Amino acid sequence: MTQAKVCFIGAGNMPRAIISGLVTNGYPADKVHATNPSVGKLDALKADFGIQVSHDNVAAADDADVIVLSVKPQLMQMVCEQLSHLDLSNKLLVTIAAGIPAARYQDYFKQPIKLIRTMPNTPTQIGVGMTGLFADNSISAEHKQICETLMKTGGEVVWVKTEDELNQVIALAGSSPAYFFLFIESMIQHGIKTGLDEQTARALAQQAALGAAQMVVQNPQLSLEKLRTNVMSKGGTTARAVETLEEGDLRGLVDQAMTNCIKRAEEMAKTF
Numbered sequence: 001m002t003q004a005k006v007c008f009i010g011a012g013n014m015p016r017a018i019i020s021g022l023v024t025n026g027y028p029a030d031k032v033h034a035t036n037p038s039v040g041k042l043d044a045l046k047a048d049f050g051i052q053v054s055h056d057n058v059a060a061a062d063d064a065d066v067i068v069l070s071v072k073p074q075l076m077q078m079v080c081e082q083l084s085h086l087d088l089s090n091k092l093l094v095t096i097a098a099g100i101p102a103a104r105y106q107d108y109f110k111q112p113i114k115l116i117r118t119m120p121n122t123p124t125q126i127g128v129g130m131t132g133l134f135a136d137n138s139i140s141a142e143h144k145q146i147c148e149t150l151m152k153t154g155g156e157v158v159w160v161k162t163e164d165e166l167n168q169v170i171a172l173a174g175s176s177p178a179y180f181f182l183f184i185e186s187m188i189q190h191g192i193k194t195g196l197d198e199q200t201a202r203a204l205a206q207q208a209a210l211g212a213a214q215m216v217v218q219n220p221q222l223s224l225e226k227l228r229t230n231v232m233s234k235g236g237t238t239a240r241a242v243e244t245l246e247e248g249d250l251r252g253l254v255d256q257a258m259t260n261c262i263k264r265a266e267e268m269a270k271t272f
């Protein structure tokens, strides 16, 4: 079942990113189905990737080998209950939702299920995503392989050993593209404020961000500190800028942001 029939229940930003990764990497479009209540996102998915689309969660799930639960956490219970009368014994369930513990889905579906929790991120859309995966001991090696194959089409995957570690995956990878976007956005704002046109400011900031990320990836032998100090001439411009960031406690702020990200995932685990 390496090219299983996959159905995404919910066709928002994150499933679109995964579907883009799948289809552009050769996964057969006729084996991918997405459902959504409104037509706009479905029309776009059909036009862009040639996948099947519909409004009927139950029929789409019934026809699939793998059901990817991809609605917002607050809608998950309602969506799972809608599917609970299906025979799910031969299907693999994959959830991409933040927060909701694996055990909760057993309650939602009112039957034993095979479920893998995943935490992807939006760069999956362009093949440079990162997805954390968690499966308990009841999940077969074949099902783990199927899920890994699906998620790997959009980038890297990491299996975590405990379900709690998925919250760290959220803080480090699921949510973190937004931190970097905010940083780049702030740099562009400064460029514009000091007289550059937006296009030039964005071109400068985005290429620097891309270059910096590639430097990290391509120099695993170098510490982040070394990469940073290589830019910082003694008494120079970078040193002044980095001192300013340190004085403003950027590290403390990042630590607090990630702590709060994890706290929110823990709250969600109690709420939904």
Ligand SMILES: NC(=O)C1=CN([C@@H]2O[C@H](COP(=O)(O)OP(=O)(O)OC[C@H]3O[C@@H](n4cnc5c(N)ncnc54)[C@H](O)[C@@H]3O)[C@@H](O)[C@H]2O)C=CC1
Pocket: 009, 010, 011, 012, 013, 014, 015, 035, 036, 037, 038, 041, 057, 070, 071, 072, 073, 075, 079, 096, 097, 098, 119, 120, 121, 122, 174, 175
């Ligand atoms: N956006 C991100 O970067 C990431 C999101 N996630 C998770 O992915 C899930 C979806 O998030 P997004 O795609 O960002 O949300 P989104 O708001 O873009 O998409 C949710 C979609 O579900 C649809 N929907 C609502 N009720 C439905 C129903 N009854 N049946 C089928 N579809 C229904 C909505 O119309 C919407 O298109 C969430 O659980 C989130 O925690 C996980 C990792 C990263």
Ligand SMILES: O=C(O)[C@@H]1CCC=N1
Pocket: 098, 170, 174, 175
């Ligand atoms: O913000 C959220 O809750 C989701 C999970 C990770 C990224 N987006």
